[in-house]
Amino acid sequence: MSENYSNSFLREVEERVEEGHWVKMCMQCGVCAGSCPFGPHWAHPPQEIFMMIRAGKREEVLTSDSMWMCTSCYNCVVRCPRKLPITHIMHGLANYAHRLGIAPKGQPTEHFATLFWNNLAETGRVNELKLSLGIYFRDGFSQGIKNAMAMQSVGLGMLKAKRLNPFELFAPHGVKDKSGFHAMLKKAREIEDRRKPIA
C-alpha cells in the first residue's frame, strides 16, 4: 500500500467513534449530501466525510466544522440505501473531535453543546436562565445585553407563565441526590472511556 493511502484513520474511527464501524459500508451514492437541508452550508457533506476518513485525512476531518452542522433531521438516514445511521455517525465524529480537543474553536454548536452539558451535569437539571445567558453573552458583554434586549418579550412571557425563575441564577434547583448523580455520571464516563477510548 502506498504511503499516501493508509486506512489507519478508518480503523481509528471504527474503534473509537460511535457507530464508526458503519463508515466502510458507504457506497458513495451521494443521496445523503443531496438530501441534507443544510447541505450548501457545510464544507463536507456526509459522503465526502466518509471518503475522507477512508482516504486517511484525519486532520481535515476532525478539525472540520461539518459534523457540527448536523441538525439531526434524519433525512439522510431514511434515504440511505445502505441504512447507515449517518446522523449518529456525525454526532460520534463531533464528540470524538471534542474529546480530543481539536474541534473547531468557537463553533456555535460545539459551544452550545458544551454549555448545555456542563449546565446539566452540575445539578442534574437544566438551568434555562443560566443557559440562555451563557449563549447571549458568548460574544462579549455589550453583545450580550443587545441579545438579551432582543429576546426581552420572550423572557417576560416565560416569567409570566412561571417558566423562568430569576432566583434560579443564585439558587438553582437540582436533583435530590446530587452526589449520587455525579457518581453515576463519573461511572458512565469510565465505561464510555473503556468502550471507546480516545487513545
Add this chain to the structure above:
Amino acid sequence: MTDIIATNQTILVVGGGISGMTAALEAAECGKDVVLVEKNPALGGRVSQLYRYFPKLCHPVCGLEINLRRLKQNPRIRVLTMAEVTEITGSEGSYSATVKISPRYVNENCTACGDCSGAVDTEVADEFNYRLGKVRAAYLPHKMAYPQRYVIDPSIIGTADAEKAKAACKYGAIDLGMQEEVVKFQAGAIIWATGWKPYDAAKIQPYGYDRYSNVITSVEFERLADIHGPTGGKILRPSDGKEAKNIAFIQCAGSRDENHLRHCSRICCMASLKQTNYVREAYGDEGKSTIYYIDIRAIDRFEDFYQKVQKDPTVTFIKSKVAKAVQDEKTGDVILHGVNTEGYHRYATPHDLVVLAVGMEPSVRGANIPAEIVADSSGFIEADPANHALFGAGCASNPLDVNRAVQSATASALRAIQVVNRVARVEG
C-alpha cells in the same frame, strides 16, 4: 369444462413469458408432455411489452414469433390462459396441481375480427401499455397475442355493452355465461416461471412518481417508444404531450436499497443505456439523455455497449443518486436535486421527462408460491435440493435479462426432463 390429460410424466410450466415458453418448448421438443399455465389472456409476458432488446437493439416481436410458431407446431403443449395455479400437493414425480381458470367470455370460434370491440362503448385501462392508455372493454390483449382471441372485460358483464358485443359477433364466439373453472391434474415436475414485475415506483417517495405526471418508469418508457404504444411511438411527455427531448434516467430506482429492493436488478443499467438510443433515434442531435447513476453495471459482455453510449455526445453521465425530484407546475419540467459525487457539485437540473429505471421484483414472491419452496431474501427461488422437482426458471429465480432468462429456462427444462424420465423408468 376444460379437459386436461396429464400424468406423472407431464411437466407443468407456470408462467407463459419468455422463460415459461422456452422451458415448455424445450421439454416438448424432447418429447415430453407439457401443460403451460398463463395468468394473462395471452402469452409473451413482459418481453412482448418491450420495444427493443439490448444489446443488438432488435425487436422482441422476432423472437416471440419464432417461439409462437414452435408452439403452434407442437401438439405436446397444452396452453391454459387466464389460469392461475392455486394449490400444489404431492411430491417429486407425483404432484397434483389445482388451477383456477377465469372466464374470457370468448370461445375458440373467435376469428379476432374485432367487431365486438367496435360495438362496445366502455373503456378500461390498457394493461398491456402499463395503464398509460385505455382500450375498449372487448379487446385483443396485443397485436401478437396468442391465442389470437379477444377478451371481454369482466366489468361489462351484465351490462348492455356485453349484449352489444355478443350481437356484433358473427361467429357465435361470445359466451356471456362462461364461469370460473377449477381444474386439477397431475404432473411429475413443475417449472415455476412467473417472472418479474416492476417495483412499485410510488414507494420511492422523494421521486414523486405518484405525484408528478412527468415522472415515469422505464417499462412505461418502453411503451412510449413502441409504435403500438399509447403515443404511437412518439416520445411525448404525459403532462402536456410535449416532445420530451431532455430526458433524465434515474438508476437504482428501488434496487440496491435496503429500504426497497436489497438486490441489484442487473438489467436496469443496460435498459437505460438502451433507452438513450430511443431518444437519439427519435430526436437525433436535439435529443439529450442524462443518466444519474451510482455505478454503471453493464453486466457480463455488455461493456462495449456501455462504451458506445459513452461516446455519444447527446448522453451525459452524472455519478449521483438523485435526492429528490420536483415538478414545476407551470412548465411541467421536473427538477432533479442532488450532489454530483465526482467533485461534490450540488445540482438542480430541469428535465422534460424523468424515467425511473425501476428494479425487478418477483411477480410471485417465494413465500406466496402455493408449495414449500426455498427462496432468497428478495423472494427469488433458490436452486435448492429442498425444492425437489419444483424448479425456478427465468426471473422467478433471479433478476435476469432475456438472454439469461432463456438460458435459465432451458436449464430448468433439462432438470424437469430428468425427473419425468425417472418416473417413466419406474412406471415402465
